[in-house]
Amino acid sequence: MRPPVIEELSSLVGREYVMDKLEDRICYSCDATFRSGVPEVVVRPGSVEEIMGIVRLASRRGIPITPRGASTGLSGGAVPIKGGICLDLTRLNRILEIDVVNRVATVEPGVITDDLASAVSRAGLFYPPDPSSSKVCTIGGNIAECAGGPRGVKYGVTRDYVLGLEVVLPSGDLVQVGNPVDGEMSGPDWTMLLVGSEGTLGIVTRIFLRLVDKPATKKTLLAVFETLEDAATSVSTLIASGTIPTTLEIMDNLTIRAVEDYLKVGLPVAAEAILLIEVDGAPSAVEKHCDHVIAVCKRCNASDIQVAETEDQADKLWRARRAISPACGRINPTKISEDATVPRSQLPAMVRRIKEIATKYDLKMVVFGHAGDGNLHPNILTNKHNLEEMQRVERAIEELFRCTLELGGTLSGEHGIGYMKAPFLEWETGRDGFALARQVKDSVDPKGLLNPGKMFSAISQQIT
Ligand SMILES: Cc1cc2nc3c(=O)[nH]c(=O)nc-3n(C[C@H](O)[C@H](O)[C@H](O)COP(=O)(O)OP(=O)(O)OC[C@H]3O[C@@H](n4cnc5c(N)ncnc54)[C@H](O)[C@@H]3O)c2cc1C
Known part of the structure; x- marks a missing residue:
């Protein structure tokens, strides 16, 4: 990056928050995917005004910007594949308010998901979205990817909790969409346009999130199967029967063995598949749902069903679920x-x-x-x-x-498109749907500087 740009960036955020040494830039070149792109400079702003200044500078000088949270993304959204500025948002990490009466949390994008969930829980409420990376990923990244998690089956995904957003547009202007009261806004739902836009339409600087009641109680079950198909059939049968558990996680044999080898928690390594099921709600409802889950799993040939009797036992099972990534990585x-x-x-x-x-x-x-x-x-x-x-x-x-x-599905349930799936997106949207997305991107970001090369700004793979 040329010295005048470094100087200008330093005057905006302070020299200590501008990193242009190769060894620093390499640290910001990748996420949880396997390709990398080294940025020309890393900038770590500490306020929305600083972000606006950086974006205006980039727009004036034609420099690409890649926003970045904790870089746990699994589709490459935070990889600066076109160089330019890597905008690290983790210094904006304040929980600004937990409004218990109105059940709204106001947070900055760099807040870690688990930190928010714990603070909300201490205030007596519940923030359900729980990506398995929640100990490290940020709410900004969750909004940008519309993150899901095990609880999605009952509680929905991040989108279902976003009431409003404050966003720096590619021009450097600041807008607020939605609102912290009920999320409503006259006209189209701009909030939902931005949720899941993977940092290609704007930089999220403030987030208003809906909070809900804490479930009174919960129970965790482990169902063991001799075939993966029986486990999958149990899931569809259970949902069709009208019982919606809080979580319904599946693991195949190779996953079970990898986790057991890594964690030694006593998983059934001979099983072809297991389902990790949680049911929550009022105590009487939990008992009833648990009985129903057990009956359905048995009908679908479960060879064993264990109900966690203590919090410790349940924790052990959830630790096993969270350990899948590191275990398989070995x-x-x-x-x-x-x-x-x-x-x-x-x-x-x-x-x-x-x-x-x-x-x-x-x-x-x-x-x-x-x-x-x-x-x-x-x-x-x-x-x-x-x-x-x-x-x-x-x-x-x-x-x-x-x-x-x-089979009527989608390329991304929760990890986003990033650079990894971008060439295939048109397969899902169709040519006209893709063209519409490109028009939206071009009108919001006419210079194409915000997270270039991702999602609908990539070249499509020919449909063969
Ligand atoms: C072990 C593991 C388990 C995971 N489990 C899950 C899971 O259960 N569910 C799930 O949904 N995902 C999961 N993920 C994927 C990942 O954690 C999520 O996509 C998460 O939301 C990314 O957050 P982040 O802070 O790491 O964002 P990053 O990876 O840094 O960025 C992700 C995208 O968001 C954009 N971005 C970040 N901050 C902002 C901002 N403030 N404004 C605009 N754009 C921004 C970036 O440009 C990028 O496109 C998992 C990942 C790992 C490694």
Whole structure:
């Protein structure tokens, strides 16, 4: 980055918050995906005014900006693939207000999701979205990706809790959309346009979130199956029967073994699949739902069902769920996490197709995910330096996307599009839908400087 730009950035935020040494820039070149892009400079603003100043400077000088939270993204949204400025938002990390009467939390984007959930819980309320990365990821990143999590099956995803946003536009202007009272705003719902826009339309600087009642009690169950399809069938049967558990997580055999090897918590390593199920609510309702869940799982051939009797036992099971990523990361150095989401009635077909694809391309693939939402995470465990295998990986991913769409699903349940899935987005939106998205992007960001190369600003892959 040229010295005058560094000087101008330093005058805006202070020299200590502008990093232009290669070793610092490399630290900001990647996220939880496997490709990287080194920014020319990293800037760490501490206020909305500073962000406005940086964006105006970038607009004037034609410099790309990549917003960044905790960089746990699984589609590459925070990777500065076009260089330019990496805008680290983690200094804006204040919980500004938890309004218990109106049940609204006002936060800055760099607040860590678990920190908010704990503060809300201490105030006697509940913020349900719980991405498995919640100990490190930020609310800004959650908004930008519309993050989900295990509780999504009952409580919905981040979008369902966003009442309003304050956003710095690519011009450097500041707008507020929605409102902290009921989220309503005259005209189109701009808030929902920005949620899930992956930092391509604006930089979120303040967030108003809806809070709900804490559930009175909850229970965790582990159901063991001899086939992955039986586990998937239990999920669709359970949902069709009208019982909506709080969570319905699935893990296949390879995942179970990887986690057990890593954590030693006593998971059933011989099982082909397990379901981790939580039910919450009033005590009498929880008992009733638990009995129903057990009956359905038995009907779908569960070979064993364990109910956690203590908080410790339940915690152990949830620790196992959260350990999937690090555990699988030990099997092979490159972990490519997909996010295929299909209608829940298609879950048994989808798990069958995933296994067929793994066999066809001779790849090590684990399957886990938020099955209650139809959101599966087939993860390919590979090595990016094995070029021959990487070619098979690419073909397998294309086939996975094709099959997800054939089954009526979406390419991204919660991880977003980023650079990873951008070439395939048009397969889902269709040509006209893609053109509309491009028009929206072009009118909000006519210079194309905000998070370029991501989502609808990438070149589409030919549909074959
Ligand atoms: C182990 C593991 C488990 C995970 N589990 C889940 C899960 O259960 N559910 C789920 O949904 N995701 C999950 N993820 C993915 C990831 O944690 C989420 O996408 C999360 O929302 C990203 O937050 P972040 O702060 O790390 O954002 P980053 O990765 O830094 O950025 C993500 C995107 O948001 C944009 N962005 C960040 N902050 C802002 C802002 N203030 N304004 C505008 N744009 C911004 C970036 O440009 C980028 O496009 C998991 C990831 C890992 C590594």
